[in-house]
Amino acid sequence: xxxxxxxxxxxxxxxxxxxxxxxxxxxxxxxxxxxxxxxxxxxxxxxxxxxxxxxxxxxxxxxxxxxxxxxxxxxxxxxxxxxxxxxxxxxxxxxxxxxxxxxxxxxxxxxxxxxx
Numbered sequence: 629x630x631x632x633x634x635x636x637x638x639x640x641x642x643x644x645x646x647x648x649x650x651x652x653x654x655x656x657x658x659x660x661x662x663x664x665x666x667x668x669x670x671x672x673x674x675x676x677x678x679x680x681x682x683x684x685x686x687x688x689x690x691x692x693x694x695x696x697x698x699x700x701x702x703x704x705x706x707x708x709x710x711x712x713x714x715x716x717x718x719x720x721x722x723x724x725x726x727x728x729x730x731x732x733x734x735x736x737x738x739x740x741x742x743x744x
Contacts, residue, residue: 632704633713639675639683641703641711645734651697652731652738658695659743671740681735
């Protein structure tokens with residue numbers, strides 16, 4: 629299976645990220661289970677405005693990949709969420725956006741303060 633060519637993007641496609649209340653709970657568990665050094669290294673990175681607070685610029689990847697929000701899992705594979713570097717992977721179509729499902733936006737409404 630082909631994957632997205634994310635290396636080198638520096639998180640430019642990673643934001644804004646809408647998250648549901650349930651996703652925030654799962655992310656909080658992940659953050660609390662991280663070794664403190666890993667968490668602080670991730671938290672203290674300077675990112676581009678609007679880039680997800682969990683994008684790891686040092687490693688050029690998602691810092692919470694195993695618990696990333698649903699929209700991140702869909703990015704690049706749906707026509708409405710196309711990766712500009714590999715648009716041919718976007719072969720699926722979202723049926724519709726479920727209003728009210730997402731609670732807030734990472735980096736805008738939810739910051740590292742919410743995970744302390």
